[in-house]
Amino acid sequence: MAPSKSFEVAIIGGGIAGVTLAIALHYRNVPVTIYEQAPQFGEVGAGVSFSPNAVQAMKSCHEGVYKAFDKVCTRNVWPSKQNVWFDYLNGYDKKADGHQEAAFTITNSLGQNGVHRARFLDEMVTLIPEGIAKFGKRLDDITEKDDGKLLMKFLDGTTAEADVVIGCDGIKSRVRQLIVGVDHPSAYPTYTHKYAYRGLIPMEKAVEVLGEERAKNACMHVSIVDVPIFLDQGKLTILQMGPDGHLLTFAVSHGTILNIVAFRTQSEDWPDYQRLTRRARREDALRDFADYGANVINLLKLTEENLDVWAIFDLGENPVPTFYKGRLAISGDAAHATSPHHGAGAGLCIEDSAILAELFADENVKTQQDLEGVLAAFDASRRERGQWLVQSSRFIGDSYEWRADGVGDDFKKIESEIIRRNGIISDIDMGKLIAEAKADLKQRLSLPGRSNL
Numbered sequence: 099m100a101p102s103k104s105f106e107v108a109i110i111g112g113g114i115a116g117v118t119l120a121i122a123l124h125y126r127n128v129p130v131t132i133y134e135q136a137p138q139f140g141e142v143g144a145g146v147s148f149s150p151n152a153v154q155a156m157k158s159c160h161e162g163v164y165k166a167f168d169k170v171c172t173r174n175v176w177p178s179k180q181n182v183w184f185d186y187l188n189g190y191d192k193k194a195d196g197h198q199e200a201a202f203t204i205t206n207s208l209g210q211n212g213v214h215r216a217r218f219l220d221e222m223v224t225l226i227p228e229g230i231a232k233f234g235k236r237l238d239d240i241t242e243k244d245d246g247k248l249l250m251k252f253l254d255g256t257t258a259e260a261d262v263v264i265g266c267d268g269i270k271s272r273v274r275q276l277i278v279g280v281d282h283p284s285a286y287p288t289y290t291h292k293y294a295y296r297g298l299i300p301m302e303k304a305v306e307v308l309g310e311e312r313a314k315n316a317c318m319h320v321s322i323v324d325v326p327i328f329l330d331q332g333k334l335t336i337l338q339m340g341p342d343g344h345l346l347t348f349a350v351s352h353g354t355i356l357n358i359v360a361f362r363t364q365s366e367d368w369p370d371y372q373r374l375t376r377r378a379r380r381e382d383a384l385r386d387f388a389d390y391g392a393n394v395i396n397l398l399k400l401t402e403e404n405l406d407v408w409a410i411f412d413l414g415e416n417p418v419p420t421f422y423k424g425r426l427a428i429s430g431d432a433a434h435a436t437s438p439h440h441g442a443g444a445g446l447c448i449e450d451s452a453i454l455a456e457l458f459a460d461e462n463v464k465t466q467q468d469l470e471g472v473l474a475a476f477d478a479s480r481r482e483r484g485q486w487l488v489q490s491s492r493f494i495g496d497s498y499e500w501r502a503d504g505v506g507d508d509f510k511k512i513e514s515e516i517i518r519r520n521g522i523i524s525d526i527d528m529g530k531l532i533a534e535a536k537a538d539l540k541q542r543l544s545l546p547g548r549s550n551l
């Protein structure tokens with residue numbers, strides 16, 4: 099099929115944002131190439147869950163993205179839990195028999211949808227024809243040539259050209275640095291003072307320690323007991339015995355594996371900005387969660403002896419002032435890296451891809467001159483929502499540990515904040531968002547001289 103456009107799109111980075119965008123563009127007949135620093139596509143061995151907005155966005159990108167997800171997706175196993183997002187449990191429950199009633203339950207129209215990240219990526223990658231992805235290409239710099247083409251320089255000494263470059267290069271995005279400048283605070287993410295142990299454990303072992311209901315259906319083990327707290331300079335400070343962590347579980351790989359993420363809050367800084375993960379041992383996790391109840395501890399005992407700890411960085415302290423400059427833009431974590439407490443970062447990456455692809459494919463977008471308008475419309479459509487998610491996710495992570503302003507340890511308030519905020523994330527109409535972005539683009543493209551991008 100002959101390309102429908104006279105311009106070429108370069109995507110830097112082949113994670114969820116880059117791959118979904120590449121698929122969405124390719125199947126809209128827009129010429130696209132992905133430049134990925136790694137020798138091949140790859141994702142970490144961990145779970146990721148998607149809410150209804152993400153599923154809508156997958157379908158908007160391309161039906162194949164949704165099919166890839168559907169093929170590897172695991173929902174809550176019990177029929178009675180099909181709309182349950184998470185049952186919230188008291189992580190401090192010390193009852194010996196381990197039986198736990200849910201303190202409250204959060205639902206949505208699709209319930210919990212967990213996938214093994216690597217399996218999902220593997221499925222999506224089959225939709226990308228040979229030649230579209232170039233590997234071993236770590237972007238270093240971008241300059242503009244006399245003919246208006248953007249010249250990308252890679253660390254392996256090679257170069258490539260495109261008319262527009264989309265940085266899907268993740269939380270430490272080089273493209274973001276090129277847009278805002280290396281001296282701007284938003285060029286670098288900051289530590290949220292939370293880290294997470296991530297583990298995948300065989301489901302049959304999880305059932306032995308948790309029982310069927312809690313192992314096969316998503317659970318959030320949070321702090322629901324009275325612990326001493328004191329006021330420090332007007333800020334709630336939790337004592338060491340207090341709720342400084344929470345743990346979530348959901349099934350992946352068609353219910354054969356349980357994904358665990360155990361979050362811990364700390365006051366110290368993360369020691370090494372260059373490395374956002376560090377190796378730890380199971381005993382470290384058990385020490386961190388020593389005050390928790392039997393279910394949490396028994397789950398952690400099932401993790402591997404050597405674990406990865408993930409530092410939770412985000413762009414919440416220093417949000418980017420813009421998602422684009424000229425014909426460079428950022429999408430996904432590069433634009434709005436968030437802590438994972440809403441479980442929605444990847445979902446918003448896919449929303450970004452759907453909007454961007456529809457804008458590039460718009461019938462009014464024909465040449466290089468139209469591309470800045472596309473990026474301006476993308477920025478206008480996406481920045482507020484992306485940056486809201488980053489702040490809201492911080493708030494929700496703090497709520498789980500009684501640190502959130504105006505909510506504290508009031509469980510009714512925590513529950514209603516989760517419901518309200520999850521609604522903002524989930525209850526979108528992707529078709530409407532696309533139509534609004536396209537209407538905005540049309541206006542921008544009709545501006546005389548296009549000076550007001």
Ligand SMILES: Cc1cc2nc3c(=O)[nH]c(=O)nc-3n(C[C@H](O)[C@H](O)[C@H](O)COP(=O)(O)OP(=O)(O)OC[C@H]3O[C@@H](n4cnc5c(N)ncnc54)[C@H](O)[C@@H]3O)c2cc1C
Nearest residue numbers: 111113114115135147237268430431438441442443444445
């Ligand atoms: C513990 C944890 C749990 C999470 N759980 C969920 C969840 O349940 N649901 C959810 O929706 N989200 C979740 N998220 C968030 C989600 O993982 C991210 O939002 C998403 O993976 C970001 O995708 P991305 O493609 O933007 O970035 P990345 O996945 O970081 O991909 C960036 C790609 O760019 C490449 N790259 C980087 N720099 C360069 C360069 N200079 N040149 C070329 N290539 C480059 C990298 O190699 C990589 O392949 C979680 C995050 C964490 C940390």
